[in-house]
Structure formats: C-alpha cells, structure tokens
Amino acid sequence: MSRLDWKEGGRFDRKAEQQSIDAALRGFQNAEIEDSVTYWRWWPEHSQMHAVYDEATGVGLQFHPPVDVPVLHATHNEGPNQDTETGFYFVDDLYVTMSFSQFTRTGLTEADVRTQNYLRDRVEYDGKLFRVTQMHVTGQISQTDFVVSFEGSQIKPDEYILDPQFQAL
Numbered sequence: 001m002s003r004l005d006w007k008e009g010g011r012f013d014r015k016a017e018q019q020s021i022d023a024a025l026r027g028f029q030n031a032e033i034e035d036s037v038t039y040w041r042w043w044p045e046h047s048q049m050h051a052v053y054d055e056a057t058g059v060g061l062q063f064h065p066p067v068d069v070p071v072l073h074a075t076h077n078e079g080p081n082q083d084t085e086t087g088f089y090f091v092d093d094l095y096v097t098m099s100f101s102q103f104t105r106t107g108l109t110e111a112d113v114r115t116q117n118y119l120r121d122r123v124e125y126d127g128k129l130f131r132v133t134q135m136h137v138t139g140q141i142s143q144t145d146f147v148v149s150f151e152g153s154q155i156k157p158d159e160y161i162l163d164p165q166f167q168a169l
Contacts, residue, residue, distance in 0.1 A: 014142055021146055022101045028072070035074055037096055038066045039106045040165075042120035060164045063122060067106050071098040072147070076126045079154070094123065094130045094152035097138065100145040113137060113148065122155070122163065129155045129166055 040063035074097075079090040108118060113135050121132045130152030139147030160167045 014144075018141070018144055018146075021141070022099065026070075026099060026102065034070075036068045036070045037074060038124040039069050040064065040066050040122040040124075041107050042122075044120075060161075061120060063163075063165055064107070066124075069098060069106060070102050071096050073097045074125055076128075091156070092128060092130075092154040094125055094128075094154070095149065096123070096125070096152070097147060097149040100137070100139075100148045103148050113145075118150070122166065123150075123152050125152075129160075129163075131155055 043062045043064050046062035075095045077093045077095070079092045081090050106121075116135075118132050118135055123130045123132060133151050133153050135148065135150040137145045137147075138149050139145070155163070155166075
C-alpha cells in the first residue's frame with residue numbers, strides 16, 4: 001500500500017493504488033457477484049419533447065443502444081400497495097452499487113453525475129424497467145471516484161407510451 005499523505009516517493013503512487021482498486025473491484029464483481037443491469041442512456045438529439053411541458057411527444061424519448069453494466073450489488077424492493085382512486089397500485093424501487101470505471105462504459109462521466117444528466121436514463125433489472133432518480137458517489141479517494149450507486153423507480157407498462165422503445169419488454 002502507498003502512503004496517501006503529504007510525503008512523496010515510495011514504491012507505489014496514487015495512480016498505482018487507483019489501478020489496484022479498480023482491478024480488485026472488477027475481480028470481485030466477476031468472480032463473486034456476476035450480476036449486471038442493462039442501462040440505456042437518454043439520446044436527446046433523437047428525442048422529441050414538448051417545448052413548454054417538457055414531456056415526450058411524437059417519437060417520444062429515444063435512447064442509445066443498451067449496455068450491460070456489471071454491478072457489485074443490486075437490491076430490488078417490491079413496493080407496497082397504494083390504495084388510489086383507480087384501485088391498488090404499487091411501484092418497485094431499485095438500488096444498485098457498481099464500480100465507477102465499469103459504469104463509465106455507458107458514456108456517463110463524473111461531470112454527468114454531478115450535473116444530473118442521468119435523470120432520463122432507463123435501467124432494466126429483474127425483468128422490470130426503472131427510471132434513474134438519484135445517483136451517489138459512494139467511494140472516492142483523492143477526488144477520484146471508485147464506487148457509484150443509483151436509485152431507480154419502476155416504470156409500469158402503461159407508462160411505456162412515453163418510451164416507445166421499451167414496449168417490447
């Protein structure tokens with residue numbers, strides 16, 4: 001292990017430590033977990049949005065081709081029944097933790113995470129589609145992100161009218 005304090009020198013530097021951490025996370029995920037989510041990035045150039053209401057119109061929301069992202073941990077919580085005017089309704093939640101270097105394969109960067117450019121993205125896990133609602137950097141050394149997590153809320157099939165790409169799911 002290197003010293004991450006103010007002293008210079010030594011056999012290992014921060015870059016070597018960062019590479020070691022990334023390799024260990026990849027190895028743990030591949031050998032122990034072997035779980036993944038399918039992630040779709042929103043494609044604003046091909047989407048049609050209403051100018052005033054910021055809702056999908058025409059072709060609706062369009063997404064880049066899906067990317068399978070290996071995860072360290074995924075928790076799918078089944079939502080409770082809510083008694084509404086139209087009957088019972090439930091929405092599941094998803095919480096996913098993954099290596100940041102693996103997650104950057106979707107095209108997101110640290111700047112995207114900090115500016116919330118992921119809010120229209122979609123994730124498929126356990127046969128259900130989720131919208132990304134929050135993202136957190138949960139592991140960081142010297143302002144370098146290693147572990148990121150996100151939360152998602154289920155999109156019901158009757159809501160796919162705004163996302164025509166997913167009507168086949």
